Structure formats: C-alpha cells, structure tokens
Amino acid sequence: MSTIGAAITxxxxxxxxxxxxxxxxxxxxxAALAAMGDAGxxxxxxxxxxxxxxxxxxxxxxxxxxxxALKSVLGIETSxxxxxxxxxxxxxxxxxxxxxxxxxxxxxxxxxxTITESSARQTDRTASSLANKTQGRDSSYFWQWYTPFDVRSxxxxxxxxxxxxxxxxxxxxEQLGWIPVTLRDHAARNPNAIYRKPMTIDDYxxxxxxxxxxxxxxxxxxxxxSTAIIVSRAxxxxxxxxxxxxxxxxxxxxxxxxxxxxxxLTEMATADVGRMLWSRTDYKPTDVDTAQLYxxxxxxxxxxxxxxxxxxxxxxxxxxxxxxxxxxxxxxxLNTNGGQLSGGRTHGLGYVHEACTQLWGRADGRxxxxxxxxxxxxxxxxxxxxxxxxxx
Amino acid sequence: MQRKLPLLTPENxxxxxxxxxxxxxxxxxxxxxxxxxxxxxVCPTCNSLDVGxxxxxxxxxxxxxxxNHQAWTPDLSEPYVIAIVELDEQPALRFLTNIVDSPVNExxxxxxxxxxxxxxxxxxxxxxxxxxx
Numbered sequence: 173m174s175t176i177g178a179a180i181t182x183x184x185x186x187x188x189x190x191x192x193x194x195x196x197x198x199x200x201x202x203a204a205l206a207a208m209g210d211a212g213x214x215x216x217x218x219x220x221x222x223x224x225x226x227x228x229x230x231x232x233x234x235x236x237x238x239x240x241a242l243k244s245v246l247g248i249e250t251s252x253x254x255x256x257x258x259x260x261x262x263x264x265x266x267x268x269x270x271x272x273x274x275x276x277x278x279x280x281x282x283x284x285x286t287i288t289e290s291s292a293r294q295t296d297r298t299a300s301s302l303a304n305k306t307q308g309r310d311s312s313y314f315w316q317w318y319t320p321f322d323v324r325s326x327x328x329x330x331x332x333x334x335x336x337x338x339x340x341x342x343x344x345x346e347q348l349g350w351i352p353v354t355l356r357d358h359a360a361r362n363p364n365a366i367y368r369k370p371m372t373i374d375d376y377x378x379x380x381x382x383x384x385x386x387x388x389x390x391x392x393x394x395x396x397x398s399t400a401i402i403v404s405r406a407x408x409x410x411x412x413x414x415x416x417x418x419x420x421x422x423x424x425x426x427x428x429x430x431x432x433x434x435x436x437l438t439e440m441a442t443a444d445v446g447r448m449l450w451s452r453t454d455y456k457p458t459d460v461d462t463a464q465l466y467x468x469x470x471x472x473x474x475x476x477x478x479x480x481x482x483x484x485x486x487x488x489x490x491x492x493x494x495x496x497x498x499x500x501x502x503x504x505x506l507n508t509n510g511g512q513l514s515g516g517r518t519h520g521l522g523y524v525h526e527a528c529t530q531l532w533g534r535a536d537g538r539x540x541x542x543x544x545x546x547x548x549x550x551x552x553x554x555x556x557x558x559x560x561x562x563x564x
Numbered sequence: 565m566q567r568k569l570p571l572l573t574p575e576n577x578x579x580x581x582x583x584x585x586x587x588x589x590x591x592x593x594x595x596x597x598x599x600x601x602x603x604x605x606v607c608p609t610c611n612s613l614d615v616g617x618x619x620x621x622x623x624x625x626x627x628x629x630x631x632n633h634q635a636w637t638p639d640l641s642e643p644y645v646i647a648i649v650e651l652d653e654q655p656a657l658r659f660l661t662n663i664v665d666s667p668v669n670e671x672x673x674x675x676x677x678x679x680x681x682x683x684x685x686x687x688x689x690x691x692x693x694x695x696x697x
Binding site: 309313321325331332334381434 | 567570571573576627628660662
C-alpha cells in the first residue's frame, strides 16, 4: 500500500487541434477550469500549481505557459508552485505535486502542460528543431555536443537508440510498426484524436524514412493543446466528486549521466525508473490494466514496455508484433487514446489524462474492460518518470 | 543554415580545438586514470580535481548510427550519417559525431573508424571515417 498520500481527483483537457485558433493561455485556462470543475473544486481550493517544463524560454511553443502566469490569470493563492525542465521528464510536474502534497505544503495542486508546436510550425518549419535551442553559439552543457554534428531533431538521436536495439536484439521495423498501427486503431475510436484514418503495417512500411530506422509514422504529431489534472492530499480527496485515483508509486530514478549520447542506448532511463517504481509497491506488472507509455517516437514506447517489466529486456519487438497484446482487448491495452503518435503530442500529461479517463470508465468507444490499475510513463533518453495509478 | 557551433569554454576548448594540431583531446583524471566525456573540471568517478585533456589515438568503433534523410533546412546535403563512436582507450568512452567519406549504405555497427577534423570557424569538429583495411 502506498505511503505517498496523494491522489488524482480531476482531469481536464482543451481542444486538441492542428493548429488551434485559441491562444496558449486560453487553451490552458480551458484545461484548468475543466479539471477543477471535474474535481468539484474552484480556484479558491487550489493551493499549488505545477508544470513541466514551464515557461523557461520566453514563451517557446514547447511550453508557452508556466505556473506563475496561470496562477496570476486564475487568481490562485499558492502555498507552493514550481516548474523547470531539469526534472525526471514530462511527468515530473505530477511527481512534484505529489511531493508537495506529501510534505504537507498543499491540499490540491493544479498540474498542467500546454504545448503550441502546431501553431509555431505554421510560420517556422524548424520551430521545434534542436538547432533553435539556443541563440548564437551553443553554451549549454549538453546540447553543444549534438547540434554541431547536424542533429537537427530529437529523432536523430532517438534513431541511434532504435538502431542499437535492432542490432542487439534483432528487433525489426516489421515489429516496431505495430505500435503506430495499433495506436491508430485506438485513435479511430477517439473523437479528439488528430489522425483517425485506419492504417496497415504496409502503410507504415511505405511511409517516408526520416532517420534510419525511424519513419514518419514513428514520430508523434504536433498539435496545440493543454492538459490539466488535480493532485490532492489523500484525506482531502475522499469527499470530492470522483473516486480518488491513488498515486500508488512513482519512478524518477536516473543512475546514468544526463546526456543523450552517454546513456544506455537500448534502455535509456526506463530501467532505472522501472526498478524504482516496482520497488515501492506490492503491485506487479501483471496487475496493470492499461499502460499509457511515452510515444514521442515509437521506439521509446517499446523501450518503456521493457524497462517497466511488461516484457523481458530485448523482447519488446516480439511483444508488440501483430498488435494483439497491446490492443484495447489485449492483455495490456496501450495508449488507448491513440497516444501522441495519432492522438496528438500533448507531451506527457495526456497519458495521465487518458489513464484516468479509462479508470473512471469514461472512455466510451475505446473503454477497456478492467479499470483499476494503470501505469503512465514520460520521456526518452535521460528524461524519464513513471506513475502507478490505482482507483480507490 | 551553417553548423550550429559551441561556445568555447575552459572545459570544452581542448576538445573543439585540438584538431588544429591534428589531435583529439579527451579529458582524463590523473588520480584514477579514467577518461571521461563531456569534459568537466572534476572527475565523475573519483571527484579528483586533477583532470585535463590528453591526446587519444583517434581510433574507435561505431556503436550506433543513423542515416538522416530529412531535409530539415535547404542547406543540408542529406543523406548524412550521425553516429556514436566509442574510442579504443576505454569501454563506453564515446561521443556523438558524423561518419564521412563513405557511401551511407556501408555504415554498420562495429565498423572501425578513425578521426578526421572539419574546421568551422575556430572549431575543429572531430568526425570519423572508415579505417583503411
């Protein structure tokens, strides 16, 4: 039984558009009000605001709205707030919120994540390129080691992980492709997904090569969206509108260097995170009813499946091949809203939103049968965090 | 778009400018003798401050690679090869680089390579080419 003492009590999401005509702040407010309303709370009840990464780069479309701005706009009086990129990946804000609650600092933390990469790409095709990470000469401790060699996108580095996995374990494109193909089938049942037209493994194999062995359909789809969730203190969660979804365990470990070319090329941070997650609970991977695992690129999901112990190390290709195991009626329904690959790159918090949607039985045409336990993970390379969620 | 170049610092200068003298300079700890990268003012293994750049053989092995086919900007001449090369001096001593002067379909994990330098302004990018048999 968890000792964290934190639970998710409400969720909300803006429209997911490509692009949206609504401003970044409007999308954020849409999501935040929806989440508070879902929990049965108002701004007066919220005493913490958390975001990953927050607005740390002058309104950059990767994260145009930070906790300070949202706190001000909604008139929230906080005991604590926080953001920042240097944390265990896209789920870090949930982990931080749980810490704030566990420390007794907050009762209800509004956690959110806004992204407007689709709008940004209307005017600048390279808006999310790594070459734009810094102005002028690159002075960052890490990025300077990749961009001089014409690494222009994260896909170039992630592709070296894929190549490594293919080489070490015999994983093939014919196996990997079942992740995007299956997730497209899930997206077809989700009215909010960006890409809903069914596709086959042949469509996948025919899609354009971006950076070997990764194709266009291995990459997630940019969108404009905001997602929010409420993390509440366990004893403050019980009287609210929804059955609390307990944060049973968290994985946030990194035992390797924080550098995309120094980390394990076939595990990344997933194994460190997985070991920590399962060491803090009596639940086992076989208890999990659905997995919402980071799919910024398909190969990352495959590595999360292994790192979190859903299949043996190196057996991810075999596990996903054919798509049956990861389908909505399979042994481990995966990214049931279509993930970021077809649903839209909500970047992290979308997985938590979908996990709660499933656990609360609100997933309509894509609802899974058993709905008690979910795992979410976020990140690739040295960024990695995971949550084990249990409905009370 | 020209190559995005690093800002030179006391720690990284040797790595980025060693090529001016035809040398690949990697940081090494004089207390425990371990090599490490990226360069830093302290050894990540023993935390000794007695560290500094030393010349390596420039020979290594491709541990992974990708062939970039995407035309991110018009100035790029894709396909080109991004690789991670492990140096002979120590297991897991590696960095991200390019493999040049070989047809892209000949690049493979395990391929033996040696360093070559591409000068861009005041930076000498350590790239690698297939080692002669």
